[in-house]
Amino acid sequence: MENIGTIRLETKRLNLRLLTPEDAQQMFDHWANDGKVTKYLNWKPYQTVKDVRNNLSEYQKNYIDVDYFFWGIEEKVSQQLIGTISASVADKTAKVAEVGYCIGQNWWCKGYTSEALEEVIAYLLEKNDFKRIEAIHDTDNTPSGKVMEKAGMSYEGTLRQRLVNNRGLVDGVYYAILKKDYISQKAQHQIYSFLNEANISYQLLEHKAVYTINEIDFDIPGISVKNLFLQGKDDFYLLILTEDKRAILKTIAQEVGERHLSFASEQKLSQLLHTTQGAVSPLGLLFDKEQKVQLIIDEQIPVRGKISFHPNRNDKTLIFDFKDFLTFLTKVNHPPKYINN
Structure with missing residues (x-):
């Protein structure tokens, strides 16, 4: 994938668009001449509209560069230009972009900046060649x-x-998001939407982030399980075991007709289930549209009562009646195979 540069983007309340010299007056009036807006920035307030126009003329020339990302933030209702948001290539080899933004005082504390930033992050990670x-x-x-x-x-x-x-x-305070984490965050919301639209009942439990079952020091109703993502010669397997049971890969391989099983890579985990290590979950089967992953359940797991899984984020847990979990599997076309591990 290659970068494609600045294109028009849209959110619920905003247009993110290319700037032109004709925007100089609005930019000057709304934020560029305001010392409170530029207090934490590395450029001084503009003194004249002409200076703004000259810079916008230079910026406009850069839009032909696929590595140039610079948008004006326009409020849809008023069609007023209220700020800017940009991204620069911080490290081409590591595929890192650094983002920055500013917005006029009249539009502070309305959620506009985070709304614009969220859209730009999605665009950079989904449509361009960035990993961070x-x-x-x-x-x-x-x-x-x-x-x-x-x-x-x-x-x-x-x-x-x-x-x-x-x-x-x-x-300086540093924040970042990785592409794999962005994918799992987006997947979380898609899982909630799917469950709600399918009328599948669940209870949401929010908690500190946990990466292994041993880190869980709070109560979760029902049977405690662990989820392992495995790979055979050509196929992939998601194994659900009780928390205290050891996965005997040789035995499991025989059950599924493989000569050998190993743990699949994090890249495959993100690609197929849209999640990360520490948040492996059968709820990620929602994204396995081509049925490349076979679900395997230890037959010793009770089919009555409660069972819980992360919604592709390890700081939340969804608790299901087992029958509702089976309904989910039916709707995503992933019938389980039960084995005695």
């Missing part, structure tokens, strides 16, 4: 960190005296 999106903000600019969190980015650390802006040399 990162952003940095001044430690004093905590609202910017909240924007990043709301858009799905995770805090990674604070570097001392790392950032230079209009306040001088300051500490």
Whole structure:
């Protein structure tokens, strides 16, 4: 996949569009001449509309570059230009982009910035050749960190005296999102939508992130299980076992007609089930449209009572009646194979 540069994007309330020199007056009036807006940025407030227009003329020339990403944020209702959002290639080899944004004071605290950022992240990861999106903000600019969190980015650390802006040399707070994590976040919402539309009942339990069953120090109703994603010669298998049972891969391989089974790669896990290590779940079978993954259930797991799985995120658990879980499997066309491991 190659980058395709800046194209028009749209959200529920915003248009993200290419800028032209004709936008100079709005840009100057709405944010570019405001010292409060530029306080945490690395460029000074513009002094004249002419200066804004000249820069926009230069920016316009860059739109032919597939590695150039720069949008004006336009409010749909008023059709007013209210800010900008951009991305730059931070590391071509590692496929990293860094995002930045600013918005006029009149539109602060309305959720517009996170709405725009969420759309840009989706575009960069789905339509362009990036694996990681990162952003940095001044430690004093905590609202910017909240924007990043709301858009799905995770805090990674604070570097001392790392950032230079209009306040001088300051500490920088880093946030980022990886493509695989973006995919699992998106999958979570798709799982909820599917279950709700199919009228499949579940109970949602929110908790701290857990990566193994041994890290669970809170109560979850029903049988506790673990999920293993395995690979044979050509096929893939999702194995559900009771939490205390060891997976004997040789025996399981014989049951499914394979000479050998091994743990599948994280790349395949993301590609087929739209999840990550630590959040393996049969709910990810929703995305296995070509039925490349065979579901295997240990026959010692009770078919009555409760059973629970992550919705492709390891900080949440969905609790089902077993019969409702079987309904889900029927609707996604993944009948299970029961084995005695």
